[in-house]
């Protein structure tokens with residue numbers, strides 16, 4: 001079984017963070033959550049953290065150049081060449097998707113699959129209100145969902161045109177969703 005290189009797309013609150021941890025463990029690849037990278041930078045008070053905090057609290061997107069730089073640096077490390085990677089929260093814009101394609105090409109690597117973890121807007125809104133994270137104000141949630149439709153949803157077509165997209169139903173209990181993900185990934189692994 002070759003190393004898994006995948007991206008997971010889905011609205012905030014779709015469960016992609018939780019599922020990504022499990023998928024990465026199951027397939028032995030490195031999990032990169034760009035949201036976690038940014039939250040760690042905020043907690044450490046680095047320059048990046050100071051720049052990112054306001055943007056994140058407002059429910060907006062951190063700039064493409066910053067995000068592409070973070071991922072390009074991380075993805076070039078040996079552990080990812082050897083074991084593969086699951087990108088969670090990246091790409092979120094067309095610019096990021098193009099950049100990712102370039103980074104992988106430079107490394108002589110290709111994506112295995114792009115999973116769309118599909119959960120309807122009404123359900124993710126309810127889940128996010130329930131989780132009560134500090135950046136989960138009602139206004140920020142609405143803005144992030146609108147941004148997702150505007151900036152990230154078009155990537156579904158982008159990946160579909162490259163024959164990489166598989167949509168997985170994200171409704172139901174965690175184990176049921178995980179089993180669907182496992183099957184979807186197995187069907188694509190060389």
Ligand code: AMP
Nearest residue numbers: 034035055056060061062067089090092
């Ligand atoms: P997440 O944990 O994936 O929901 O990310 C939390 C926040 O971090 C987002 O609302 C954005 O402000 C920021 N963020 C994470 N990943 C990206 C990305 N790829 N591009 C731009 N902003 C991002």
